[in-house]
Amino acid sequence: MKKNYRKWSLMPLLFFTLFFANNSVLAEQTSVIPLGQSIQIDLQYGSVFVSSDVLLSNDEWLRTGDSIHLINKRPVTNLNDVKSHMKDSAQITIQYEHKKEMYTKNISPNQMIKLLPFLRDATEGIGTLTYFDPITKEFGALGHQIVDQQSGITPKFSEGSIYLSSIEQIKKSMPGKPGYKITSHKSNTLPIGGVNENNVYGVFGKLDNSALENISKQKLEIVDQEEIMTGKAIMRTSIDGEKVQDFTIEISSVEDHIFQFTVTDKKLIEKTGGILQGMSGSPIIQKDKLVGVVTHMYVDKPENGAALAITEMMKKSP
Numbered sequence: 001m002k003k004n005y006r007k008w009s010l011m012p013l014l015f016f017t018l019f020f021a022n023n024s025v026l027a028e029q030t031s032v033i034p035l036g037q038s039i040q041i042d043l044q045y046g047s048v049f050v051s052s053d054v055l056l057s058n059d060e061w062l063r064t065g066d067s068i069h070l071i072n073k074r075p076v077t078n079l080n081d082v083k084s085h086m087k088d089s090a091q092i093t094i095q096y097e098h099k100k101e102m103y104t105k106n107i108s109p110n111q112m113i114k115l116l117p118f119l120r121d122a123t124e125g126i127g128t129l130t131y132f133d134p135i136t137k138e139f140g141a142l143g144h145q146i147v148d149q150q151s152g153i154t155p156k157f158s159e160g161s162i163y164l165s166s167i168e169q170i171k172k173s174m175p176g177k178p179g180y181k182i183t184s185h186k187s188n189t190l191p192i193g194g195v196n197e198n199n200v201y202g203v204f205g206k207l208d209n210s211a212l213e214n215i216s217k218q219k220l221e222i223v224d225q226e227e228i229m230t231g232k233a234i235m236r237t238s239i240d241g242e243k244v245q246d247f248t249i250e251i252s253s254v255e256d257h258i259f260q261f262t263v264t265d266k267k268l269i270e271k272t273g274g275i276l277q278g279m280s281g282s283p284i285i286q287k288d289k290l291v292g293v294v295t296h297m298y299v300d301k302p303e304n305g306a307a308l309a310i311t312e313m314m315k316k317s318p
Contacts, residue, residue: 031219033212034283034290035129035139036236036244038183040165041146041203043195044122046158048076050096051120051150056111063098065153068119070095077158078121086112123148123155126165126183128237128281130293131310132207134217139193142202142281143295143308160195160205166242173273173302181239181278201313202281202293216244220290225257225309228291233261235294237282239272249284249305257312259292263303274303283310 050066068076071085071094086092092112095104107115127142141162147154165183173179192211197204230253234246247265254260261284263274275297284292284307292307 031221032131032133032290033217033219034131034236034285035215036238036282037129037215037242038126038165038167038181038238038278039129039141039192040124040126040163040183040185041141041160041195042122042124042163042191043146043157043160043198044078045120045155046077047155048079048082048119048121049148049151049153049155050115050118051148052118054115054118056105056107056115060105062096062115062118064151065155067097067155068094069097069102079116079119082116082119120148120150123157125149126181126278127203128279128294129162130202130281130283130313131290132212134219137206137209138204139207140202140204140281140293140313143293143313144202144280145200146198146203154198157195157198160198160203161191162193162195162203162205163189163191164211164242167238167240170239170272170276172271173276173297175300175302178297178299178302179273179276181276183278201308220285220288222310222314223286223289223291224311225254227289228254228259228286228309230254231286233284233286233291235261235263235279235282235284237279237294239268239276246285251284251286257309259307259309261305261307263305269303274301275305276302 048068050062053064054062074085076082091106093106125146130140132139163185165185167181168184169182171179193205193207195203195205230251233249233251235249236246238244247268249261250264251259251261279294282294283290290310292309293313294305295308296306298304
């Protein structure tokens with residue numbers, strides 16, 4: 001069966017925001033299922049964005065983040081609309097939004113063809129599932145926001161899906177050169193859930209009922225950030241196919257809702273060099289309790305990483 005192979009370089013950044021459950025709900029929620037599966041995330045914008053500054057002619061520019069709303073007075077929601085509306089037109093009129101202001105511009109077909117490679121209607125990425133709440137069916141993943149890699153912006157999205165992915169190959173991290181996963185999924189694979197939010201604490205949504213049929217459903221207690229301690233812990237993640245494994249780490253410091261750790265598992269270091277791009281979202285467990293989520297690596301020291309307290313990730317507002 002044909003597989004879709006993608007190579008990603010999602011660089012986990014130390015961004016923080018919040019999701020799910022207000023403080024009163026969070027106080028009642030004492031346990032969830034830690035996961036660790038590698039996933040692919042697809043976000044559809046529902047509109048068309050310019051991913052880079054484009055000089056059309058003379059001093060006429062479209063700027064990064066501009067969005068095209070109309071072509072020849074016809075609505076545009078995706079790239080297929082763009083191609084359809086510009087077909088057989090001697091002159092093209094576009095209506096676009098720049099810094100919340102609407103503008104109209106007449107351009108030639110050649111200028112439109114020049115613009116096409118810089119238009120985007122979706123973005124994608126890989127990461128790791130962090131937790132699942134079997135009562136609400138809600139999941140959290142990544143621990144950081146998906147940002148469009150070409151433009152560096154985060155457009156609003158109209159719909160999103162997540163897919164379980166299989167890790168085919170590892171490019172090992174080295175000091176100054178972050179490693180990454182090469183993943184795949186079968187072309188007819190159905191999504192395991194939908195995305196409701198993409199914010200600076202991660203990607204959140206609901207899983208389908210059948211998503212976890214072959215996944216361990218062991219619930220663990222959630223630990224408040226004040227209870228996270230320095231010392232031994234484990235990071236749950238995937239580095240081989242779809243298999244989820246536990247690897248030893250050492251938490252070296254804890255400050256408020258952020259803590260630092262070092263990978264101590266020799267098997268993991270041998271295969272990955274430490275933390276890889278795509279491990280963002282890996283749950284961290286200490287004394288059989290879920291304490292945090294991996295959020296980023298240190299480029300010069302890939303065996304070192306930073307994490308966010310799980311209770312902070314699961315809040316609805318800072």
